[in-house]
Amino acid sequence: MRFLDETVIHVAAGDGGKGCVSFRKAANLPRGGPDGGDGGNGGDIFAEADSSLATLIDFRYRPHWKAQRGANGGSQAKRGADGESVILKLPLGTQICDAAGEVLLADLVHPRQRVRLAAGGKRGRGNLSFKSSTQRAPRHSAPPTEGESRSYVLRLRLLAEVGLVGLPNAGKSSLLRATTASKTKVASFPFTTKHPQLGVAAVEQEAGGARHFVMADVPGILEGAHRGVGLGLRFLGHLERCPLLVLLVDAVNYAAYLERSGTGRANRGADTEADNTANTETDNRANTETDSKENTEADNRANTEADNTADTEADSVAGTQAISTRELLETPDDFSVVFNELREWGREQATDLTERVRFIALNKCDLLEPEQIAQVAESLRQASGLEVVPISAITRDGVPELMRAIVRGLPTQNQQDLEPAPDLDLSQVAETIGGATVTPESGTWDETAWRDSSL
Numbered sequence: 001m002r003f004l005d006e007t008v009i010h011v012a013a014g015d016g017g018k019g020c021v022s023f024r025k026a027a028n029l030p031r032g033g034p035d036g037g038d039g040g041n042g043g044d045i046f047a048e049a050d051s052s053l054a055t056l057i058d059f060r061y062r063p064h065w066k067a068q069r070g071a072n073g074g075s076q077a078k079r080g081a082d083g084e085s086v087i088l089k090l091p092l093g094t095q096i097c098d099a100a101g102e103v104l105l106a107d108l109v110h111p112r113q114r115v116r117l118a119a120g121g122k123r124g125r126g127n128l129s130f131k132s133s134t135q136r137a138p139r140h141s142a143p144p145t146e147g148e149s150r151s152y153v154l155r156l157r158l159l160a161e162v163g164l165v166g167l168p169n170a171g172k173s174s175l176l177r178a179t180t181a182s183k184t185k186v187a188s189f190p191f192t193t194k195h196p197q198l199g200v201a202a203v204e205q206e207a208g209g210a211r212h213f214v215m216a217d218v219p220g221i222l223e224g225a226h227r228g229v230g231l232g233l234r235f236l237g238h239l240e241r242c243p244l245l246v247l248l249v250d251a252v253n254y255a256a257y258l259e260r261s262g263t264g265r266a267n268r269g270a271d272t273e274a275d276n277t278a279n280t281e282t283d284n285r286a287n288t289e290t291d292s293k294e295n296t297e298a299d300n301r302a303n304t305e306a307d308n309t310a311d312t313e314a315d316s317v318a319g320t321q322a323i324s325t326r327e328l329l330e331t332p333d334d335f336s337v338v339f340n341e342l343r344e345w346g347r348e349q350a351t352d353l354t355e356r357v358r359f360i361a362l363n364k365c366d367l368l369e370p371e372q373i374a375q376v377a378e379s380l381r382q383a384s385g386l387e388v389v390p391i392s393a394i395t396r397d398g399v400p401e402l403m404r405a406i407v408r409g410l411p412t413q414n415q416q417d418l419e420p421a422p423d424l425d426l427s428q429v430a431e432t433i434g435g436a437t438v439t440p441e442s443g444t445w446d447e448t449a450w451r452d453s454s455l
Contacts, residue, residue, distance in 0.1 A: 013148050167250065197216070213406075244410055246406065
């Protein structure tokens with residue numbers, strides 16, 4: 001099944017049926033009378049949330065939808081049949097926007113929640129409906145109205161409580177497989193996840209029972225993703241609904257970053273300096289005892305190189321101690337790359353996802369020594385100010401601790417969120433002018449008016 005999270009649809013409701021103009025003729029009723037029936041109403045077009053769907057791909061290949069028109073009225077006061085309505089099944093989490101994609105009109109977040117996208121035309125009236133005491137033989141009918149035609153932008157935003165973000169091959173899919181029943185693809189090359197994946201996790205609580213929540217895994221983020229590098233940031237929109245984000249960092253890559261930058265290696269540098277000093281003194285004593293001029297010159301060159309090496313390492317240690325947390329964040333390590341890309345995306349979308357990052361999962365710790373894990377975790381904790389949980393998605397070490405921390409960070413379920421939302425009616429939306437939707441009756445649009453309307 002191909003994943004598609006945004007598309008455009010065009011809907012057209014059915015026209016109303018025409019009313020009939022006729023008069024009853026019978027041998028036993030010489031004067032008869034009008035008996036033309038009314039037409040039928042045109043069919044509506046609805047959108048309904050369906051929890052069994054996960055993509056909008058069906059609407060990519062069939063963007064046009066039209067409801068049935070009402071049947072015409074007939075003689076002998078026969079009323080035309082109403083046109084059959086069309087119900088479009090949309091995945092949970094689908095947002096319905098105007099044709100320009102700028103104004104959010106409806107958000108389908110509850111199963112079987114229904115929205116009317118276009119209203120069918122009203123039926124035409126036959127001449128029988130115009131009969132009165134003063135108009136005994138009307139010879140006219142009222143024309144029907146046309147059904148509404150609309151265009152909408154559909155955007156799918158997955159319903160998840162926890163989002164997993166990180167660089168490619170950080171272990172997001174592996175963590176999703178380790179904590180849920182998801183069978184998302186896992187491989188040793190980047191971008192094995194090309195579209196968001198969902199899984200339901202269950203964590204046993206101390207008070208008894210299990211806390212269930214949905215986790216979302218989005219494709220990896222590269223440096224410069226907000227400019228279109230890699231898969232870009234188009235899938236980050238699926239994390240808008242997540243109240244909590246977990247940032248995964250490859251422990252091996254971050255340890256290598258610390259090696260390159262010298263951060264956290266002051267002790268190792270001091271030990272190396274002491275060893276070099278001891279070796280230099282030993283070489284000097286050996287050179288003093290040697291009377292050969294050639295050996296003395298060779299030892300002098302060796303001593304000069306050793307002294308230069310020691311000075312260079314001493315300078316490196318001094319420079320390491322001067323590196324601040326702010327300078328660390330400005331270097332291209334795994335954490336700062338993802339964090340900065342989230343910040344750049346938030347500036348464009350007016351949604352700061354960095355505030356939702358609550359934990360850092362230091363993955364692949366099974367490949368490091370315990371001393372290295374503690375050193376990397378402490379450095380990352382000082383750089384981010386967040387809680388760092390060392391884990392291994394393959395061996396499951398640290399995963400239960402991470403899941404319990406996530407449960408503690410999740411907001412409690414609100415009873416209001418569990419109540420079904422009322423059905424909405426978008427059929428009165430006429431057009432969008434200057435980013436504001438207006439109705440044909442008043443010329444103004446109340447942002448909350450459509451929320452309170454019902455079918």
